[in-house]
Amino acid sequence: MKHCLALCFVFFLCACSVKNQNFSSQSLMVLIASPMIKINDAAFLKKENNALNLEVYKLGQAFFELKIKDKICINAV
Known part of the structure; x- marks a missing residue:
């Protein structure tokens, strides 16, 4: 029983x-x-399956985000 539990x-x-x-x-x-x-x-710069994601930081805070897949999306708009 001990071995099965382990x-x-x-x-x-x-x-x-x-x-x-x-x-x-x-x-x-x-x-x-x-x-x-x-x-x-x-x-x-994050490289995922077939997309690129660029996150720019200013003073330790996320300032700008650019997503490139089949279309370009800035700040999730």
């Missing part, structure tokens, strides 16, 4: 183990210079 406990813990991630994340510095806006801040 085996069930091990299988339960294996279910909570590390899962494979289907995206990669990279930190970088972003410079966007246009007549209307100038941005030079830290950002994260």
Whole structure:
């Protein structure tokens, strides 16, 4: 009985183990210079299945988000 309980406990813990991630994340510095806006801040570029997600941070807060899939979406609009 103890062995059966221990085996069930091990299988339960294996279910909570590390899962494979289907995206990669990279930190970088972003410079966007246009007549209307100038941005030079830290950002994260996440590459998911078939989409890119660029999150720009200013003073530790998410400032700008750009999603590129089959269409470009800025700040989830």
